[in-house]
Amino acid sequence: MELQTARGVRDIPPEEMILKNKVVNTLKEIFELYGFAPLETPVIERYETLAAKFGAGASSDVLKETFILTDQGKRKLGLRFELTTSLARYVAMNPNLKLPFKRYEMGPVFRDGPIKLGRVRQFWQCDVDTIGTKSMLADAEIIAVLQTVFNKLKLKVVVKVNNRKLLNGILEEAKIKNKEEAIIVIDKLNKIGNDGVTEELKEKGVTAKQIELFFSLVKENITLNELKSKVTNEEGKEGINELEELFNYLKNMGVDSVVFDISLARGLTYYTGTVFEVFAKKGKITSSLAGGGRWDDMVGNFMGGNREVPAVGVAFGLVPIMEVLKEKENVEQKTPAKIYVIPINTVKESLGVVQELRKNGISTNFSLGKKGVSKNLQYANSLGIPYTIILGEEELKKKKVVLRNMKSGQEQLLTVKQIVKKIKSE
Amino acid sequence: MELQTARGVRDIPPEEMILKNKVVNTLKEIFELYGFAPLETPVIERYETLAAKFGAGASSDVLKETFILTDQGKRKLGLRFELTTSLARYVAMNPNLKLPFKRYEMGPVFRDGPIKLGRVRQFWQCDVDTIGTKSMLADAEIIAVLQTVFNKLKLKVVVKVNNRKLLNGILEEAKIKNKEEAIIVIDKLNKIGNDGVTEELKEKGVTAKQIELFFSLVKENITLNELKSKVTNEEGKEGINELEELFNYLKNMGVDSVVFDISLARGLTYYTGTVFEVFAKKGKITSSLAGGGRWDDMVGNFMGGNREVPAVGVAFGLVPIMEVLKEKENVEQKTPAKIYVIPINTVKESLGVVQELRKNGISTNFSLGKKGVSKNLQYANSLGIPYTIILGEEELKKKKVVLRNMKSGQEQLLTVKQIVKKIKSE
Numbered sequence: 001m002e003l004q005t006a007r008g009v010r011d012i013p014p015e016e017m018i019l020k021n022k023v024v025n026t027l028k029e030i031f032e033l034y035g036f037a038p039l040e041t042p043v044i045e046r047y048e049t050l051a052a053k054f055g056a057g058a059s060s061d062v063l064k065e066t067f068i069l070t071d072q073g074k075r076k077l078g079l080r081f082e083l084t085t086s087l088a089r090y091v092a093m094n095p096n097l098k099l100p101f102k103r104y105e106m107g108p109v110f111r112d113g114p115i116k117l118g119r120v121r122q123f124w125q126c127d128v129d130t131i132g133t134k135s136m137l138a139d140a141e142i143i144a145v146l147q148t149v150f151n152k153l154k155l156k157v158v159v160k161v162n163n164r165k166l167l168n169g170i171l172e173e174a175k176i177k178n179k180e181e182a183i184i185v186i187d188k189l190n191k192i193g194n195d196g197v198t199e200e201l202k203e204k205g206v207t208a209k210q211i212e213l214f215f216s217l218v219k220e221n222i223t224l225n226e227l228k229s230k231v232t233n234e235e236g237k238e239g240i241n242e243l244e245e246l247f248n249y250l251k252n253m254g255v256d257s258v259v260f261d262i263s264l265a266r267g268l269t270y271y272t273g274t275v276f277e278v279f280a281k282k283g284k285i286t287s288s289l290a291g292g293g294r295w296d297d298m299v300g301n302f303m304g305g306n307r308e309v310p311a312v313g314v315a316f317g318l319v320p321i322m323e324v325l326k327e328k329e330n331v332e333q334k335t336p337a338k339i340y341v342i343p344i345n346t347v348k349e350s351l352g353v354v355q356e357l358r359k360n361g362i363s364t365n366f367s368l369g370k371k372g373v374s375k376n377l378q379y380a381n382s383l384g385i386p387y388t389i390i391l392g393e394e395e396l397k398k399k400k401v402v403l404r405n406m407k408s409g410q411e412q413l414l415t416v417k418q419i420v421k422k423i424k425s426e
Numbered sequence: 427m428e429l430q431t432a433r434g435v436r437d438i439p440p441e442e443m444i445l446k447n448k449v450v451n452t453l454k455e456i457f458e459l460y461g462f463a464p465l466e467t468p469v470i471e472r473y474e475t476l477a478a479k480f481g482a483g484a485s486s487d488v489l490k491e492t493f494i495l496t497d498q499g500k501r502k503l504g505l506r507f508e509l510t511t512s513l514a515r516y517v518a519m520n521p522n523l524k525l526p527f528k529r530y531e532m533g534p535v536f537r538d539g540p541i542k543l544g545r546v547r548q549f550w551q552c553d554v555d556t557i558g559t560k561s562m563l564a565d566a567e568i569i570a571v572l573q574t575v576f577n578k579l580k581l582k583v584v585v586k587v588n589n590r591k592l593l594n595g596i597l598e599e600a601k602i603k604n605k606e607e608a609i610i611v612i613d614k615l616n617k618i619g620n621d622g623v624t625e626e627l628k629e630k631g632v633t634a635k636q637i638e639l640f641f642s643l644v645k646e647n648i649t650l651n652e653l654k655s656k657v658t659n660e661e662g663k664e665g666i667n668e669l670e671e672l673f674n675y676l677k678n679m680g681v682d683s684v685v686f687d688i689s690l691a692r693g694l695t696y697y698t699g700t701v702f703e704v705f706a707k708k709g710k711i712t713s714s715l716a717g718g719g720r721w722d723d724m725v726g727n728f729m730g731g732n733r734e735v736p737a738v739g740v741a742f743g744l745v746p747i748m749e750v751l752k753e754k755e756n757v758e759q760k761t762p763a764k765i766y767v768i769p770i771n772t773v774k775e776s777l778g779v780v781q782e783l784r785k786n787g788i789s790t791n792f793s794l795g796k797k798g799v800s801k802n803l804q805y806a807n808s809l810g811i812p813y814t815i816i817l818g819e820e821e822l823k824k825k826k827v828v829l830r831n832m833k834s835g836q837e838q839l840l841t842v843k844q845i846v847k848k849i850k851s852e
Contacts, residue, residue, distance in 0.1 A: 028447075
C-alpha cells in the first residue's frame with residue numbers, strides 16, 4: 001500500500017501546531033473578551049444549503065469546488081467551503097435566538113480545487129460575526145477585536161476600511177450600470193493596477209469617460225471630506241455617513257490603526273456596507289491577514305426574504321498570520337515539554353520528581369525506557385527541549401538533581417523546588 | 427428551501443460549546459503538562475488508508491459506515507472514522523520521526539451509521555498516544571494523564587485495568603481456540619452478564635467445561651496473585667508481569683484511582699497488551715468516560731510488517747464527560763460575557779468604560795443600539811450575563827457607574843476600578 005495523505009491535504013506536525021495553537025488561543029481569548037460566544041456547526045451540510053444563491057456558493061467557482069458526498073439514505077451532501085453559510089443557516093433555523101447574536105467559530109473548511117503553491121483542500125477559517133443589528137457600533141466592535149488580536153500577537157498592522165454603499169455611489173456618479181460586475185474588477189486594483197482595471201472595465205462596455213470620472217474619485221489618499229462634496233446620490237451619502245459614524249466610535253474606543261481606503265472593494269458579492277482588510281506593516285507577506293464587512297441580506301434571504309437580519313463580521317487568515325509570525329520567531333520546539341528527566345538507576349525516585357514538576361505546572365517528559373545518558377540527551381536535543389534533569393544515586397543522597405541547560409551546556413545541582421522557581425521566573 | 431442540518435449531524439449552541447471548550451481546554455492543558463505534542467491530521471484520507479485491515483476499519487461495520495467521496499481527479503477518498511488510523515499512517519510516512527513520539531489530537535470523526543438516540547454522524551475524538559516504546563512507563567504515564575484530567579474536572583472516577591496477554595493466557599488455559607472471537611464476546615460481559623456470554627461462547631462451539639474453566643479465572647475480585655498460580659503459559663505470565671510492573675510505576679507516580687479488573691476486554695481487535703477504561707463513581711452515566719490500551723502492531727503493519735513500532739494510548743469520550751458535568755453544574759450562560767454595559771445618552775463615555783473593562787481581562791458586552799433600559803436588561807438576562815452596568819449622565823458626573831447584580835437585583839454605585847477588583851476576586 002502506498003502511504004500518503006489524500007491529495008491537497010496535509011498533516012500539521014507538532015512544531016507547526018504549537019504555533020497554530022498559539023494563534024488560535026489568542027483569537028479565542030480576545031473573541032471571548034469582547035463577549036463573542038462559541039458556536040460549532042457541522043462539517044457536513046445538505047448540498048441544497050451550500051448551493052443556495054446567497055453565500056460564497058453564489059460564485060459558481062466555489063460551488064464547483066465543493067466536495068460532494070451522499071449518505072446511506074442517498075441524500076446529497078457537501079463539505080462546507082466557508083463558515084458563513086452555516087451561520088446564516090443556523091440563525092435562520094433558530095428564529096427565537098436573542099439578537100444581536102455575537103458568535104465566533106473556528107474550524108476546517110474544504111475546497112476541491114486545483115493544487116497550487118499555498119492552496120490546499122482543507123484549511124481553517126476563524127470567523128467572528130454579530131448578527132441582528134445595523135448599528136455601526138457592531139462594525140466598530142469587530143474592528144476593535146482586530147486591533148486587540150494583532151496587538152496581543154505583537155504584530156504591527158494597518159486596517160484599511162471602506163464602504164460598499166460609497167463605492168456604489170461612486171459608480172452611480174460615473175454612471176457605471178453593472179455595479180456587481182464592476183466591483184469584482186475594482187477588487188483587483190491592487191493586483192493589476194489602474195491600467196488593468198481600465199482594460200477590464202472597457203471590456204465590460206464601460207466608456208473611457210466613465211472610467212476617467214471613476215478614477216477621479218477612486219484615487220490614493222482621497223479623504224471622506226473631499227468625497228462628501230462630490231458624491232451626492234443617496235446611497236453614496238449613506239456610505240459616507242456610516243463611515244463617519246464608524247470612525248467616530250473607533251476613536252472613542254481607542255482604536256488607532258485604522259485608515260480609510262477608497263480603493264478597497266472585497267470580492268464577495270454578499271457585502272452590503274462596511275468592508276475592511278488587515279495588512280502587516282512589515283515583512284514579506286503582502287496578502288491580507290484578516291478581512292470582512294457587513295452582509296445585511298444573506299440571513300434574511302435564507303429565511304425567505306420576509307425579514308431583514310443584518311450582520312457584520314470578519315474572517316482571520318490563519319495561514320498568513322502564521323507565516324508573518326514565522327518570519328519573526330524561531331519555531332524549534334517539537335514538544336511543549338520544558339524539562340526532560342533522565343534517571344540513572346533511579347526510576348522510582350525520578351517518577352516522583354517528574355510528577356512534582358507537573359504538579360507545579362511545568363510540562364515535563366520522562367525517559368521512557370531509553371538506555372544511556374547520551375542517547376537520552378540526543379533525544380531531548382532533537383525535540384528542542386530546553387532543559388534536562390539527570391538523577392543519579394549520588395544526587396539522590398543529597399536530595400538534589402542536576403539541571404542541564406541544553407543550549408549552553410551549563411549544569412547546576414539544585415533541589416526540585418529551586419528548579420520550579422527558576423523555570424517559572426523565565 | 428427547507429432549512430435543516432444534514433441528517434445525523436447537529437449544531438452545538440453556545441451554552442453547550444462553553445462546556446465543551448472547558449473540557450477540551452482541560453484535556454489540552456493536561457496533555458501538554460505531560461509533554462504530549464499536538465498533531466493535526468486531515469479529515470479526508472485516501473479510502474485505501476481507511477480500508478487497511480489494521481485499524482478500526484478491520485471491522486467491516488466501521489468500514490461500511492465510512493463516508494465516501496471522490497475528488498475532481500476521481501480519487502476515492504473517505505472521511506476518517508477515528509484518529510488512530512491517521513496517526514499510524516503519519517508515523518509510517520515519517521520514518522525519521524524521533525521515538526518515542528508523544529502526541530495528542532482532538533477533532534471531528536465521521537460515521538454514516540443508523541441514527542439512534544445519542545448516535546451522531548459527526549463527533550469529536552480526543553486521543554493521546556505514545557508511539558515507539560514497549561516500556562510500561564509509557565502505559566503508566568497515560569493512566570496518570572487520566573487521573574490528572576479527571577481530578578482537574580473534579581470528577582471522581584475509577585480506572586479499570588487489564589491486559590490482553592493475560593486474557594489470552596486464560597483462554598489458553600481454558601483451551602478456547604479462536605481468541606479474537608472470544609474476546610469480542612467477553613467484551614459484552616457487563617452488558618449481557620455471565621449467562622449471555624456463556625450462550626454466545628456455546629454458539630461459537632466452546633464446550634461447557636471450557637466455559638466453566640474460563641469463569642473460574644474470570645470472576646469478580648480475583649487478584650493478580652491468585653491468577654499467578656493458575657495461569658502458567660508464557661503469554662499469560664507475560665501479561666501478569668506487565669500488570670505488576672505497571673501497578674508499581676503507578677504507585678511511584680501517586681496514581682491511586684486504579685483497580686485491576688480481569689473482566690475488562692475492550693472490543694477493538696488491535697489491542698495487544700494493557701487495556702483500561704474509566705468510569706464515573708457517581709451519577710447516572712454508566713458508559714465509560716475514556717478508554718484505551720496498547721496497540722503494538724498497527725503502525726508496523728502499515729509499514730509493511732518489517733519493523734515493530736509499539737504504541738499505547740487513550741481516547742476520551744467528550745460526550746459522556748460533558749453529560750456527567752451537566753449533572754453536576756448549571757449550564758446557563760449563552761455568552762462568555764460577565765458584564766453588559768447599557769448607556770443612557772452616554773455612548774461615547776460608555777465605549778471608554780467597555781474598553782477599560784476588556785483591557786483588564788473582563789469579558790464585556792455593550793448594548794449595540796438597543797433602545798431603552800428595560801429591553802437591554804431583558805436581553806442581558808436571557809443570555810445569563812451575571813452583571814449589567816448602567817451609565818447615565820448623573821453617574822458620569824460622579825465618575826462612577828451603577829453595577830447591577832442580575833440575580834439578586836442589587837445595585838451599587840462604583841468606579842470602574844472597583845468593579846474590576848470585585849469581578850476579579852469572585
